[in-house]
Amino acid sequence: MIQINPKNSELKNIIILATGGTIAGTGEEGKTTNYTAGNIDIEVLVSSVRNLDKIANIYGEQIANVDSNDITMNHWLTLANRINELSKQDDVDGFVITHGTDTLEETAYFLDLTVKTDKPVVLTGAMRPSTATSADGPLNLYQSVALAASDLSRGHGAMVVFSDGIYSGRNVQKINTFKTNAFNSIEFGCLGYMRDNIPFFFNKSIKPHTIYSQFDVTGLTELPKVSIAYFHIDADPSIIDYFAQNSEGIVIAGAGSGTFSSNWLEEIRNLETKGIPVVRSSRIGNGIILTDSTIDKYSNCIPSYTLSPPKSRILLTLALTKTKDYSEIKRIFAEY
Numbered sequence: 001m002i003q004i005n006p007k008n009s010e011l012k013n014i015i016i017l018a019t020g021g022t023i024a025g026t027g028e029e030g031k032t033t034n035y036t037a038g039n040i041d042i043e044v045l046v047s048s049v050r051n052l053d054k055i056a057n058i059y060g061e062q063i064a065n066v067d068s069n070d071i072t073m074n075h076w077l078t079l080a081n082r083i084n085e086l087s088k089q090d091d092v093d094g095f096v097i098t099h100g101t102d103t104l105e106e107t108a109y110f111l112d113l114t115v116k117t118d119k120p121v122v123l124t125g126a127m128r129p130s131t132a133t134s135a136d137g138p139l140n141l142y143q144s145v146a147l148a149a150s151d152l153s154r155g156h157g158a159m160v161v162f163s164d165g166i167y168s169g170r171n172v173q174k175i176n177t178f179k180t181n182a183f184n185s186i187e188f189g190c191l192g193y194m195r196d197n198i199p200f201f202f203n204k205s206i207k208p209h210t211i212y213s214q215f216d217v218t219g220l221t222e223l224p225k226v227s228i229a230y231f232h233i234d235a236d237p238s239i240i241d242y243f244a245q246n247s248e249g250i251v252i253a254g255a256g257s258g259t260f261s262s263n264w265l266e267e268i269r270n271l272e273t274k275g276i277p278v279v280r281s282s283r284i285g286n287g288i289i290l291t292d293s294t295i296d297k298y299s300n301c302i303p304s305y306t307l308s309p310p311k312s313r314i315l316l317t318l319a320l321t322k323t324k325d326y327s328e329i330k331r332i333f334a335e336y
């Protein structure tokens with residue numbers, strides 16, 4: 001852990017856990033394309049943000065320095081366990097995680113369900129590398145630190161700050177491949193806005209998170225493997241059998257309200273007696289998936305409600321750390 005700025009006893013103590021991504025990326029001076037993500041370390045990253053020392057005392061730790069497509073469950077366990085450990089210290093007030101945007105929503109939801117503290121946990125990143133003209137990382141990082149240092153921020157679970165918006169870890173989604181306003185929560189809206197360093201909250205998720213979540217990864221060194229099968233016209237049903245052989249659970253990125261062909265259903269029903277739960281999510285990314293009497297008559301089929309395929313995978317992974325019972329997993333999906 002490195003202390004980045006001189007300590008001011010009037011200010012809160014915020015820990016930045018850096019993992020890489022475009023926010024720590026570099027490329028040709030001024031350009032926004034063809035750069036390398038995860039290239040500068042935490043000290044350089046923080047030094048690019050004006051006035052950070054006026055809003056908090058900053059401490060930094062480099063957890064990784066990778067493109068977020070290379071984030072693994074090991075990074076998740078490291079982050080969750082580190083936050084859980086540090087949050088027990090009275091002199092730690094909040095956390096900011098810098099992360100690539102491609103999988104930011106996944107890490108945000110994992111931490112939302114597994115950190116055991118009410119202290120603010122804020123994730124952020126950038127769409128433009130640090131060397132770009134109008135790089136968006138510095139403002140996102142500044143606002144994330146401000147949010148983590150705010151008394152208003154407790155009790156919202158893990159949050160994402162991006163382009164002046166505050167989003168819940170459960171509902172946030174990346175919605176654009178290159179624009180700086182790259183995140184929102186589709187129909188659930190944002191939790192609030194950042195204007196400079198001041199948060200304005202308007203909404204709150206009622207779903208269990210952090211200290212209210214039943215999941216605890218303390219002491220775990222690995223997590224159950226869950227795979228995602230993407231359905232489309234003529235999709236090969238043998239992918240289900242393939243995943244069943246190397247995974248403890250499967251999520252379907254189904255069509256419409258989590259549906260698929262009769263030959264996929266045939267494969268899936270064969271897994272009912274093999275103890276492999278199959279969560280039906282949707283490739284649509286919006287709306288709700290409820291129990292479907294023609295599919296969910298097979299007890300291993302579980303509707304995902306409003307969780308996207310990658311977020312359903314996270315919840316199923318954590319559910320499998322607790323139980324293999326299909327009806328209990330169904331209850332977990334209904335509750336979370």
Ligand code: ASP
Nearest residue numbers: 021022067068100101102
């Ligand atoms: N590929 C990058 C990453 O996710 C994209 C970004 O950070 O915006 O690490």
